[in-house]
Amino acid sequence: MKFSLEARDLNFVRGGRSVLKGIDFHLRGGEMVGLLGINGAGKSTFLRLLLGLLRPSSGQILLDGVDLQDWRRREIASRIAYVPQAFDVELPFTVREMVTLGRAPHPREGRFSAGADRDAVDRALTRLALQPLADRPCAELSGGERQRVMLARALAQETPALVLDEPTNGLDYGHQIRLLDLLRRLADEGRTILLTSHHPEELYTRADRVAVLKEGDILADGRPDAIIHESVMSALYAVPLAQIDHGHHRFFHSRETSSDGYPDA
Numbered sequence: 001m002k003f004s005l006e007a008r009d010l011n012f013v014r015g016g017r018s019v020l021k022g023i024d025f026h027l028r029g030g031e032m033v034g035l036l037g038i039n040g041a042g043k044s045t046f047l048r049l050l051l052g053l054l055r056p057s058s059g060q061i062l063l064d065g066v067d068l069q070d071w072r073r074r075e076i077a078s079r080i081a082y083v084p085q086a087f088d089v090e091l092p093f094t095v096r097e098m099v100t101l102g103r104a105p106h107p108r109e110g111r112f113s114a115g116a117d118r119d120a121v122d123r124a125l126t127r128l129a130l131q132p133l134a135d136r137p138c139a140e141l142s143g144g145e146r147q148r149v150m151l152a153r154a155l156a157q158e159t160p161a162l163v164l165d166e167p168t169n170g171l172d173y174g175h176q177i178r179l180l181d182l183l184r185r186l187a188d189e190g191r192t193i194l195l196t197s198h199h200p201e202e203l204y205t206r207a208d209r210v211a212v213l214k215e216g217d218i219l220a221d222g223r224p225d226a227i228i229h230e231s232v233m234s235a236l237y238a239v240p241l242a243q244i245d246h247g248h249h250r251f252f253h254s255r256e257t258s259s260d261g262y263p264d265a
């Protein structure tokens, strides 16, 4: 699916502090890109800028080659689905109704839940194993179940691109693996995926590219085996890490065994 999202010399200042400094980044159609960075690095801010939910202080964002500011909100939503970090607003909807909201950007005749909308919602519910919960009120779901509902809503949007902020957060281990494999499959089918993560290992086997956000800029951007490497990860997280390669996987462990890793008080 044709898609392109590009940041050019992107700067963002908040509360007098420069959060993002001159970012150049290009997300191309059909690739799955992981974004790593420590807490507070600016990952969520960067995603919100890419979605047009925040305005850059300077610089440009181009969606399919056209400045994002020239796109209407609904048009952006028909190109990019967004799954924000932890969504805990108490909305009085059932799971099916919540997922159906993903159809909102699509022009239709008549009301929600007609034909194509209903099929898209059913497909999304099935892909996230939510059919058994379809008629339950969202307010009564666990944190991980809600996260899956938000993912299903984004899938039902049937956009060429998905932008996800720590999508595996709060999911049990089985759902983490199923979700990441699903994202990989979607990329193989031609969708474009950008996700933030605090788990380099989960990106190593699945992402086509990994970018590292540090001190407001993209510190590194490249193939997973070059970026998810003990030298880059030790510098990024400021802990001495050793890597273990096993089959197609790569794992990390701390080189220090006796310290809790925080400076002494």
Ligand SMILES: Nc1ncnc2c1ncn2[C@@H]1O[C@H](COP(=O)(O)OP(=O)(O)OP(=O)(O)O)[C@@H](O)[C@H]1O
Pocket (backbone or CB within 6 Å): 014, 015, 019, 037, 038, 039, 040, 041, 042, 043, 044, 045, 046
């Ligand atoms: N509403 C706000 N007002 C002022 N500063 C903010 C606001 N939200 C975030 N920040 C600051 O902007 C910086 C970037 O925050 P952001 O949430 O983008 O980081 P992040 O990389 O997504 O972090 P995490 O991994 O913890 O989710 C942080 O220093 C944060 O304190």
